[in-house]
Amino acid sequence: MKIIDLRSDTVTHPTPDMRKAMADAEVGDDVFRDDPTTIRLEQKAAELLGMEAALFVSSGTQGNLVALLSHVQRGGEVLLGDKSHIYLNEGGGASALGGIGYNVVNNDSRGMIFPEQILDAIKTVDVHHSRSSLVALENTHNVCGGLPLSAADIDSVGEVAHKNNMPLHIDGARIFNAATALETSVSDLVSAADSVTFCLSKGLSCPIGSILCGPRDFIEEARHWRKMLGSGMRQVGIIAAAGIVALDTMIERLSEDHENARNLALGLANIPGISIQPDLVQTNLVFFEIKGVDPVRLKDRINENGVLGGNIIPRWRFATHYGINDEDIEKTLEVMRIAMKVEQEAL
Structure with a gap:
């Protein structure tokens, strides 16, 4: 009897093309930046999202964590939705490891948080207050039904965040699903964001991994945090090879x-x-x-x-x-x- 596994899109197995690419992957030591396959994957991901640089990470949770650690100083806070994956399902990592507070506002039924909510939640500059340092969105939003947020939605949040000196991070675990549903390019969809994570191991069917994209100096800071978290990997091109195949063949x-x-x-x-x-x-x-x-x-x-x-x-x-x-x-x-x-x- 065939098992029809609908528990999650994380149960996907690598495609035959991925398995072959993994077997044939050219590798080096990625901590020394000597792994050509990982470098190619990161460059391809950055170009696809219209960003300067990218970093291969072991999971979406790790990608979000190193993003928050890179954006927010200890004692600062991130503004995010009450039903967001970062808040509910990532073990409180930013708080436990980075001393980062969660300033939570209510998601609407699509997973959106609105500019007026953000403005109401921003802490005034005062010695008594933590610093409002980052806004985070999730697209598509898991708990809120997998609905896609449009470029206009994201742009409106990015505008208010930037006017208040805060970057915008997108947890885009399923960002390619969002772009597909909206019939737009992923680069246009995330153009207002300062950083984006996306999963390779969900709908794109890779065995392991996620990507964090953003400005070059931000990615170098994130690389430092990734190493501190124990994820400086060596011949990781064996895994990254599947990601290249995924970006070439699995999005459409x-x-x-x-x-x-x-x-x-x-x-x-x-x-x-x-x-x-x-x-x-x-x-x-x-x-x-x-x-x-x-x-x-x-x-x-x-x-x-x-x-x-x-x-x-x-x-x-x-x-x-x-x-x-x-x-x-x-x-x-x-x-x-x-x-x-x-x-x-x-x-």
Whole structure:
């Protein structure tokens, strides 16, 4: 039985082209800046995002952490959303390791934080206050449904941040999904940002890694922090080679994941007991609610029938990716339909 794994787009396996590139990768010691493959990946990523330089990091969490450590002095604070990944799901690293405070404002339903919220949250210059030093956005926003923020959204936040002497960082773990959904280039989408992280190991299907992009001097500072965190890697070109293949071949196909997600959402909407708004499924993340049955029992039942899903409380999440095709979508809907019926009849 094939396992249809919809828990996350992080479960993707490297493509055959990636595996070959990894096997054939030209390598050196990247701490000495002698790894040509890693250098090529970083240059390609920076050019793609319209930025001066880039840094390969082990994960999106590490990319965000070294970005915050590079932007904000100890005792300063970052303004960010209450549902952001940096705030909720990165272990409080900026606080624990950098003495950085979190100044939290409410995300709206799309994951946006607005200029007026930022203005209200900025601390006045006073010896009693920490310094408001950075604004962070997330695009697409995981907890808020995988919806993309537009270039106009980002520009409006960047404008108010810069007017108040704060850089703008974007947690762009799925920034290529956002650009695909908006039918724009990623460089145009992030043009107002001072730094951006994006994941190679989600929809782009690499086995490991993320990229941090920004100005050259900022990236050199981030390189220092990366080394301090124990991630100065040696012959890392073996991993970076997959990233080059991903940037060359995996971005354009993200629209397939989005189409599969829309079809999944439309099918789920026709199953009694499932509450979903298909029009809010705009990228590869499908959020929905289950009513009238025990969610844990339901999850166990679909797992037994070869479908693995993500969080179930308070909402379920399915993530489409390179490893999911249209037949898998049909099978998932069949399994969900039968499982819901069985659980409803058991009440």
